[in-house]
Amino acid sequence: MQKVVLLVDVQNIYYTTRQAYHCNFDYNQFWKQATSDREVVKAIAYTTDRNDKKQQEFQNILRAIGFEVKLKPFIQRSDGSTKGDWDVGITIDALEYGKDADVLVLASGDGDFVLLVEKLKNSYNTEVEVYGVPMLTALSLKQSASIYLPIEGELLLK
Numbered sequence: 001m002q003k004v005v006l007l008v009d010v011q012n013i014y015y016t017t018r019q020a021y022h023c024n025f026d027y028n029q030f031w032k033q034a035t036s037d038r039e040v041v042k043a044i045a046y047t048t049d050r051n052d053k054k055q056q057e058f059q060n061i062l063r064a065i066g067f068e069v070k071l072k073p074f075i076q077r078s079d080g081s082t083k084g085d086w087d088v089g090i091t092i093d094a095l096e097y098g099k100d101a102d103v104l105v106l107a108s109g110d111g112d113f114v115l116l117v118e119k120l121k122n123s124y125n126t127e128v129e130v131y132g133v134p135m136l137t138a139l140s141l142k143q144s145a146s147i148y149l150p151i152e153g154e155l156l157l158k
Contacts, residue, residue, distance in 0.1 A: 002102040004038040006031075007090055008067070009108035010047035016109050016133040017151060024157045030131065031065050033155070034105045042097045043067045046086035091116050099124040107131040107151075111138025118144055131155070 008027075017025045031043075045062045049055075049071040059069045072086060087110065098104040098120045106113060109132035120126040121144075130137070130145035134152065142148040 002038045003041045003100070004035060004103045004105060005041050005094070005097045005101040006034055006043040006067070006105045007094055007107070008045040009086060009090060009106075009110060010045050010062075011085065012108045012110050013131075013133075013151070016136040017156065020133045020136055021152075021156055025151060026155050026157045027062060027065055027067075029154050030107065033149075034129070034131070038103065040066065041101050042093075044070055044093060046070050046072070046090055048072050087112050094120060098126045098128075101126055103127045103129060105129045105131065106145075109133055109137030109141065111140050114138070114140045114144045117141065121146060 013025050017023065027045075043066050045059075045067040047055075047059065047069065059071075062069050070086070070089065072089070090106075090108070090113070094104060094106070094116055104120055104126050106117070106128060108130070113130075117128045117130070120128050127146040128144075129147045129149060130141055131149045131151055132141065134150045137148075
């Protein structure tokens with residue numbers, strides 16, 4: 001049985017799915033698809049904490065599916081821009097857990113992860129599957145992945 005690590009960039013998946021399809025990502029279907037006939041070593045969903053009841057309910061759903069939920073404070077700057085990305089945290093965890101896994105599943109369309117994907121593949125011989133919204137996933141990330149899986153169809157809640 002393959003050992004798999006799942007890492008989900010929740011903000012990226014939420015906003016790209018909403019922008020492209022005007023609906024939400026189906027985390028249950030994703031779990032079913034990404035873990036089928038595999039042993040889950042680690043599963044982490046990275047998100048921001050706005051101290052919002054609806055968001056806390058969503059985080060509890062993620063936990064019930066099997067994800068560890070890592071939270072970072074949501075920061076709104078005085079100019080109106082926001083901060084809350086998890087790129088460094090995802091990268092650190094991917095290097096820590098991915099080196100001992102057969103497959104690392106990354107749900108994100110962020111092209112900043114290309115170097116991480118290359119490192120996992122070349123240094124640790126870890127297969128990297130990337131899930132992302134086709135029109136909003138960096139081409140470089142699609143190309144660097146061992147397998148690119150588009151978020152569409154049954155991975156969407158309609």
